[in-house]
Amino acid sequence: MSDTESREFCPRCGDPVPTRTEPLPGEPRDRDRRLCDACYFEDFDLVDAPERIEVLVCSGCGAVHRGNRWVDVDARDYTDVAVDETREALGIHVGARNVTWAVDPEQVDENTIRMHCQFTGVVRETPLEESVVVPVKISRGTCDRCGRIAGGYYASTVQVRATDRTPTAEERSRAVEIAESHVADKEGDGDREAFVSEVKETDDGPNVKLSTNGLGEEVSRRIVRELGGSVESYPTLVTEDGDGNEVYRVTYAVRLPKFTPGxxxxxxxxxxxxxxxxxxxxxxxxxxxxxxxxxxxxxxxxxxxxxxxxxxxxxxxxxxxxxxxxxxxxxxxxxxxxxxxxxxxxxxxxxxxxxxxxxxxxxxxxxx
Structure with a gap:
């Protein structure tokens, strides 16, 4: 077979192109791989960027709505949120290597940030640069968690009392600290269902309302483990959910011991x-x-x-x-x-x- 017979030609302009190695099984196939570099880069986009990005941020806790759920983000301000959302929305061509990018946010107004993005990469051994500008619109709403907190929602109550006496000031404050600390640990682990709805002081001791029954049980047992005493639970049927399951609110009655250290x-x-x-x-x-x-x-x-x-x-x-x-x-x-x-x-x-x-x-x- 002669050299002329083995040569490949660009199907668009007819210029000869070097014979390219077929991709291995499982590797992405480039439908334009037989084009010459000139024709290939005519329609080539290094970056696939949306015309506009809209971000819904909870005005209460700063969580971002992604898909069908709210996600806590570790962001200092809305600019950080905009950078993260832009990174998620941009697409880089599958054939690009050694890709780097930089972003220069421009605060247009209180709710709009224009993201000036600069990309570099290597395609077909050719260094490329591309710039895109993506406006990010910040809108504010209320996440499910903050809505429940604002509405006073709770599923369990931890009542802290004492046998034949009233809890001391130290016991009252420590019981509340235990509840708030445990909830903070849950939140730190990403549990968005964990929150303290209300802390109410009574003459007999504090009442701590919590978002879930499991949280009430955990908090009451931690109080007893540290301060002593016992705990009993008293469920009350309040409603049924959409699947017909019974929904209970549970009161956890913590009874501190008759005596205290000292x-x-x-x-x-x-x-x-x-x-x-x-x-x-x-x-x-x-x-x-x-x-x-x-x-x-x-x-x-x-x-x-x-x-x-x-x-x-x-x-x-x-x-x-x-x-x-x-x-x-x-x-x-x-x-x-x-x-x-x-x-x-x-x-x-x-x-x-x-x-x-x-x-x-x-x-x-x-x-x-």
Whole structure:
């Protein structure tokens, strides 16, 4: 076969073109691969760009509507959103290699950003440059999540109460912090269904309304895990969804323990007062007479204890003398008389003063 017979020719202009290698199986096929470079580049576009891009942004949280859903974006302002949407909308020719691009946003008005895009690439071993200008129109709306928040939507309520008392200020604030922190973690993981609808303070304790039942259960159990106590759930049927499934709102009743860390209590065991150290799980503390550890379950009947005082009631008093391994003399903070009290293991024999608490059970030293 002669050279003339094996030569390929451009089907448009008839000029000879080099024989090109057939693409491997699975590689994209270029229908214009037999055109010469001159004819090929006549109709060639390095970039496929839309005439206009419209972006719907939630005015509440900044989420962007893409397809049929709202997507959180990590953008500092609408210009960043416009750059991201332009990047998603542009198409680069499949035959281009070593493509680079730069964008120069131009703020036309409050809602329009003109994107000046500059592209470079290599096609058929030929360096190419192309510029496109794409206007991006920003419109504002309200996403489903922000609409629910604005409408006061909630699916569960966590009620924080305490047994035979009202929650302390610290317990109230910490319970709310736990709820808000847990919701923030969920939001950080991309859960757009997680939000706090309302926090309402009552005389008996805070009520926290949350967006889902699962969120209410998780928050209530985290509160109990840290602050102690128990939780019970009370579902209420409110409606049916479009598929006929029953929809419930659930109230999670968190019941904090009767005692709090820092309470001085008298268990019904005639072994002397206990300083409560922890109420998470079981009640844990220390015997003030001996310094020995104390632990009891809130379900035990033996925990029929009464509160005598709190650590805040303690006052600093003078150590008069250490009598022996089991007794020490201190000044009564009320009468200033020398009183002999039990010497617990935590007592520092070299201390000149010691915090004490005076109750119906007597005068007892407290650990620092």
């Amino acid at each position: 309470d001085v209590i008298a268990p019904d065991d005639d072994a002397g007062p206990v300083l409560v150290r922890s109420v998470s799980g079981n009640l844990k503390g220390i015997r003030l007479a001996t310094g020995e550890p104390y632990e009891a379950s809130f379900d035990d009947e033996e925990l029929a204890a009464r509160r005598l005082a709190t650590r805040e009631d303690a006052v600093e008093t003078t150590v008069v003398a250490v009598e022996d391994a089991h007794a020490v003399q201190v000044l009564d903070p009320e009468t200033y008389e020398a009183k002999t009290i039990p010497r617990p293991d935590f007592f520092d024999a070299d201390a000149e003063t010691v915090p004490v608490v005076k109750t119906r059970a007597g005068l007892h030293a407290l650990p620092d």
